[in-house]
Amino acid sequence: MLRNDPLTQRNLPLTSELYDYLLTQGRMVPDALLAELVERTREAAPGQAHMSVAPEEGALLTFLVRLLGATRVVEVGTFTGFSSLCLARGLPAGGLLVTCDVSDEWTRLAREFWSRGGVADRIELRLGPALDTLRALPAEPHLDLAFIDADKPGYVGYWEELVPRLRPGALLMADNTLFSGEVIDEYPGEKAAAIRVFNEHARRDPRVELVILPIADGLTLARRLPSGEVGA
Numbered sequence: 001m002l003r004n005d006p007l008t009q010r011n012l013p014l015t016s017e018l019y020d021y022l023l024t025q026g027r028m029v030p031d032a033l034l035a036e037l038v039e040r041t042r043e044a045a046p047g048q049a050h051m052s053v054a055p056e057e058g059a060l061l062t063f064l065v066r067l068l069g070a071t072r073v074v075e076v077g078t079f080t081g082f083s084s085l086c087l088a089r090g091l092p093a094g095g096l097l098v099t100c101d102v103s104d105e106w107t108r109l110a111r112e113f114w115s116r117g118g119v120a121d122r123i124e125l126r127l128g129p130a131l132d133t134l135r136a137l138p139a140e141p142h143l144d145l146a147f148i149d150a151d152k153p154g155y156v157g158y159w160e161e162l163v164p165r166l167r168p169g170a171l172l173m174a175d176n177t178l179f180s181g182e183v184i185d186e187y188p189g190e191k192a193a194a195i196r197v198f199n200e201h202a203r204r205d206p207r208v209e210l211v212i213l214p215i216a217d218g219l220t221l222a223r224r225l226p227s228g229e230v231g232a
């Protein structure tokens with residue numbers, strides 16, 4: 001196994017200049033609306049603004065929704081709407097994103113920006129504990145894509161509700177799965193410990209194949225396997 005092999009390991013430190021280059025050349029610089037949402041989030045929730053997904057992650061979400069031709073999408077963790085705006089932008093007319101959160105205050109900002117972004121007609125916000133929202137979804141496989149980005153101890157429960165609802169080939173993503181590197185600490189904090197439990201749960205799930213990308217804070221991508229197909 002090629003672990004800790006200097007010839008295969010690529011740990012590229014992203015200086016701010018290189019990060020700027022990455023966003024520019026990758027066409028991932030937030031447009032005026034997303035940039036304004038970032039500013040308004042900083043004003044409205046100064047201590048929590050870091051919770052929005054990073055620009056490159058938002059761009060990836062839009063890209064993946066389009067790549068899959070997804071029309072049925074679920075998000076767990078709306079906050080002020082950065083990721084939901086990115087997901088909804090990838091949807092065709094008639095597509096639907098169901099996004100859930102417990103905060104009326106934060107999602108009010110999200111609703112304003114969905115309207116201004118012209119995607120309010122394809123987003124349904126469900127306020128309340130995400131587990132209840134997910135359990136109320138149709139039980140059969142119908143989702144093309146799902147994105148988990150909420151309370152970390154809830155991840156395993158969300159995964160368990162979402163995997164059976166994914167159609168074969170659908171994508172399930174989970175954010176913050178490297179948790180600032182704290183996942184490998186000897187004594188991780190509560191959230192990092194919950195992510196560690198989640199990562200192990202996902203790794204052992206034979207219903208999906210998966211990768212973890214070192215983008216932003218770590219992003220897990222899992223593809224629902226058709227029955228009979230075995231994951232790597």
Ligand SMILES: C[S@@+](CC[C@H](N)C(=O)[O-])C[C@H]1O[C@@H](n2cnc3c(N)ncnc32)[C@H](O)[C@@H]1O
Nearest residue numbers: 051052053077079082083101102129130150151
């Ligand atoms: C990391 S933020 C989501 C960020 C969002 N994806 C974005 O890019 O702006 C996590 C969100 O999960 C919500 N949340 C926490 N516990 C929840 C629960 N049990 N059910 C639903 N939402 C929850 C919080 O209110 C918060 O808005």
